Amino acid sequence: MRSTVATTLKYVSLVVASLCAIVPLVTIFMLAFKTDQEQRTTGPLTPPSNWLNFENFVTAFSQGGMVMGFINTGIILVVSVAGTILIGTMAAYAVDRFRFRGRKLVLGLFLLATLVPSVTTQVATFQVISALDLFNTRGAAILLFAGTDIVAIYIFLQFMSSIPVSLDEAAMLDGANRFTIYWRVILPLLKPAIATVIIIKGIAIYNEFYIPFLYMPSQELGVISTSLFRFMGPFGSQWQVIAAGTILVIIPTLLAFLFLQRYIYNGLTSGATK
Structure with missing residues (x-):
């Protein structure tokens, strides 16, 4: 009796958690295909009358700054x-192979x-970026993203210990x-770790909002996240256009995860057990 109740509760909790994650995505997906009148008069879970209505996607892509x-x-x-790969692999090689005080x-x-917490160091970081005259340039985000990534270094260290x-x-x-030795021997053997870091770091940079918003305020330097955020200005009342822009942002990361998830899991687990 207890095992039956436990099994039932387990599956009920999984279904509830899945619905909490899926329902908002389904709502946004259906809203992206609705007309302005439909989004005003129908419920959030009501399907659109025309699933081939791509006008919202065209508007979001052409007028919302998504191309840039x-x-x-x-x-x-x-x-x-x-x-990140260059700095991380070099740092991991030095720490793992050299014995120093x-x-x-x-x-x-x-x-x-x-x-x-990274927020506690933002004042000093902002001063450094300003002193380097990188504020409101792509170089600010590149420098901050390409800096020493601790997670990447530990992933490289895990693999390095198996060589x-x-x-x-x-x-x-x-x-x-x-x-x-580093370039011809170690680096080629770190390909599984490099693939893992590329996927994890790439998705993190793609979804990052805080750094581009703070250090690249110019609209011409907008990235995916900040461009979507600026939709609230010209398209503040057109939620169907905002939903279409959201779908355009979600699709690349969703496809990347679906096709590359086995590399993420294999890279993390194999590195941890070697």
Whole structure:
């Protein structure tokens, strides 16, 4: 009797949690296909009369600045992720392969940095960005995103520990220096970790709102998140257009997760168990 009740409660809780996550998305999806009159006169869960009404998507894409948002987001994402991989793999290689005084302190400071809320350091960060004359440029977001990512470093460290040191020694016997070992031996073997970091970091940058909004206030430098936020101005009463813009923003991350989720799970679990 207890097991039956426990099983029932388990599935009921799963259904309720799934509905809480799915119902808002379904509501937005149906609203994106409705006309202005439909969104005023029908309920949120009422299907649109015409599922082929793409006028809201055209308006959102052409008049809402979504094209420039995708371009700015793509530039920032590619450069930032490349910088994160380069800095993260080099830092992980130095920490894992070299034995130096203060090594444990460095690892401890990395861990401490993850516990400090980023909002508490924004005043100092803003002063640094202003001093570098990067405010209201793409360079501000790129520098902040490409900076030392603690999560990425720990993922690289997990994989690095599974690579035998004997490979480094064999390369040294062949006359390779430290940089050659890193570039020709270590980096190719970190491909699973790099794929994991690309997916996690890429989605995080794509969805980021605070940094672009604070450091790139110019409308011409709007990214996906800030462009969608600015919809509330010219399209404040046209909720169907805002819903269409929301769908346009959601689709890329949804497709990326559906096609690449196994790489995320495999990358995190294999790195943690090696």
